[in-house]
Amino acid sequence: MTEKIQAIRGMHDILPGQTPRWQGVEAVFRRVLPGYGYQEIRLPIVEKTELFKRSIGEVTDIVEKEMYTFDDRNGDSLPLRPEGTAGCLRACLEQGLLQHGSLRLWYMGPMFRHERPQKGRYRQFYQMGLEAYGMEGPDIDAEVILLTRRLWRELGVAHKLELQVNSLGTIEERLAYRGELVAYFRAHLDRLDEDSRRRLDTNPLRILDSKNPAMAQLVADAPSLFDHLGEASRSHFHGLTDALSDAGIAYTVNPRLVRGLDYYCNTVFEWVTEELGAQGTVCAGGRYDGLIAQLGGKASHAVGFALGMERLIDLLDEPERFDRAAHPHLYLIRVGDAAQRPAALLAERLRDELPGLRLVLHSGGGSFKSQFKRADRSDAAVALILGDDEAAAGTVGIKPLRGQGDQISVPQTELTGHLRSLLTSI
Numbered sequence: 001m002t003e004k005i006q007a008i009r010g011m012h013d014i015l016p017g018q019t020p021r022w023q024g025v026e027a028v029f030r031r032v033l034p035g036y037g038y039q040e041i042r043l044p045i046v047e048k049t050e051l052f053k054r055s056i057g058e059v060t061d062i063v064e065k066e067m068y069t070f071d072d073r074n075g076d077s078l079p080l081r082p083e084g085t086a087g088c089l090r091a092c093l094e095q096g097l098l099q100h101g102s103l104r105l106w107y108m109g110p111m112f113r114h115e116r117p118q119k120g121r122y123r124q125f126y127q128m129g130l131e132a133y134g135m136e137g138p139d140i141d142a143e144v145i146l147l148t149r150r151l152w153r154e155l156g157v158a159h160k161l162e163l164q165v166n167s168l169g170t171i172e173e174r175l176a177y178r179g180e181l182v183a184y185f186r187a188h189l190d191r192l193d194e195d196s197r198r199r200l201d202t203n204p205l206r207i208l209d210s211k212n213p214a215m216a217q218l219v220a221d222a223p224s225l226f227d228h229l230g231e232a233s234r235s236h237f238h239g240l241t242d243a244l245s246d247a248g249i250a251y252t253v254n255p256r257l258v259r260g261l262d263y264y265c266n267t268v269f270e271w272v273t274e275e276l277g278a279q280g281t282v283c284a285g286g287r288y289d290g291l292i293a294q295l296g297g298k299a300s301h302a303v304g305f306a307l308g309m310e311r312l313i314d315l316l317d318e319p320e321r322f323d324r325a326a327h328p329h330l331y332l333i334r335v336g337d338a339a340q341r342p343a344a345l346l347a348e349r350l351r352d353e354l355p356g357l358r359l360v361l362h363s364g365g366g367s368f369k370s371q372f373k374r375a376d377r378s379d380a381a382v383a384l385i386l387g388d389d390e391a392a393a394g395t396v397g398i399k400p401l402r403g404q405g406d407q408i409s410v411p412q413t414e415l416t417g418h419l420r421s422l423l424t425s426i
C-alpha cells in the first residue's frame with residue numbers, strides 16, 4: 001500500500017469535532033471586542049526577517065532560535081510570523097493608520113515558532129491579539145485588562161485564571177537595574193544553568209523568566225526592578241492598579257514577570273492558570289511605547305496582548321456544549337425512487353422557511369436501515385423520513401433520535417409549523 005503522508009511535527013489539524021469550540025470562542029471575541037471599539041485587521045503570515053529582528057530583538061528566544069525561516073524562490077530568507085504585534089504595527093505605519101491619533105485593532109490567526117512540541121506548545125499555534133495605539137495613560141492598560149476579564153467571564157473560565165502584573169519602567173530605569181542584576185548573577189555564576197549564562201551578557205532580565213525549578217530560589221532572591229522605578233513609572237503603575245481595584249479585578253504583583261520580548265515598557269501582565277501544567281500562561285501583554293519609533297514611526301504609545309487559543313480552549317468547561325450547538329437539527333432520510341426529488345425540494349423549502357435550520361439531506365442511496373444509521377451518526381436531533389408512501393400521501397415521518405419517542409406522520413403542508421415548535425425544544 002502507498003504510504004500515507006503525515007503532518008509536520010508540532011502542527012495540528014483542527015478537526016470537525018473541535019471546530020465548534022473554536023467558533024464558539026471566536027464568536028465571543030467578535031461580540032466583546034467591538035464592544036470596546038476594536039476593529040479587526042487581517043495581516044500577512046510572512047513578513048521580512050528584519051521586522052522581527054528590529055521589534056522583538058535579536059537576543060530573544062524567538063529570534064535566536066524559534067523563527068521558522070525558509071528561502072523563497074528569489075533567494076530571500078523569509079520567516080513565518082512568530083507573533084502578530086510587529087506585523088500589525090508595520091501595516092499601520094505603512095498604510096498611515098496612526099496619523100489620526102488613537103486606534104484600536106485586533107487580529108487572529110496562526111503563528112509559527114520552532115519550539116519543542118508538547119502539550120500547550122506547538123510549532124503552529126493560533127493567537128488572538130489586540131493593539132491599542134496612541135494612548136498614554138494607565139487607563140487604557142486597565143481597559144485592555146478589563147476587556148480580557150470580560151472574555152473570560154463570557155467563556156466561563158474566569159475562576160481558573162489569575163492576573164499577574166508588573167512594571168518594567170522605562171528603558172533608562174531598566175538599564176540601571178540591569179547592571180545590578182548582572183552583578184548579582186555573576187556572584188552566583190555556579191548556580192546559573194547554561195541558558196542563563198548565555199543570557200547574562202545578552203538579555204539578563206530574561207533570566208528572571210527562567211522556568212528551570214533549580215534556579216527558582218536564585219531568581220526569587222534577585223534584586224527587584226521595582227525598586228529602580230522612578231516617579232513617573234510608579235505613578236503609571238499605581239494608576240493601573242487603582243483602576244483594576246475600582247473594577248474589582250484581583251491581581252498579584254509579580255516582580256519576576258518580565259516577558260520574553262524586548263519591546264515592553266511600564267505595564268506588563270499575564271493571565272495564568274494552574275490547570276494546564278507547565279504551559280500556564282494563557283494571555284500575555286503590556287505596553288510597548290518604544291516600538292513605534294523603533295519601526296520607523298513617530299514616537300507614540302502602544303499597549304496590547306496576545307492570547308494562545310489552544311490553551312484557552314483547553315481551559316473551557318464542558319466544551320461539548322459548543323459541539324452540541326453545531327449538530328444538525330434534522331436529518332432527512334429519503335428511500336425509494338419517488339421520494340428522491342420531492343425530498344430535495346422539501347429540504348430547500350425548509351431551509352427557506354426556517355432560517356438558521358441545520359438540515360442534512362441524505363445522499364448516496366441505501367436502505368431505510370442504513371440511512372437511519374447515518375442519521376444517528378450525524379448527531380441530528382430528529383430524523384425526517386420521506387419514502388415512496390409518504391411522497392404519495394403528501395406526508396413526512398418525524399422520529400426523534402435522542403431518547404425515546406415514537407415516529408409520527410405529519411402532512412407536508414403542516415411540517416414547517418410543526419418543526420418550528422419542535423426546534424424550540426431541541
Ligand code: ATP
Pocket residue numbers: 083113115120121122123124125126127259260279281282283284285306307308309310311
Ligand atoms: P511561553 O512563556 O509559554 O513560551 P511566550 O512568552 O513565548 O510564552 P508570547 O509570545 O507572549 O508567549 O505569546 C502569547 C501567548 O501565546 C502565550 O501566553 C501562549 O498562550 C501562546 N503561545 C506562545 N507560544 C506558544 C506555542 N508555541 N504554542 C501554543 N501557544 C503558544
Ligand code: MG
Pocket residue numbers: 061260
Ligand atoms: Mg515562548
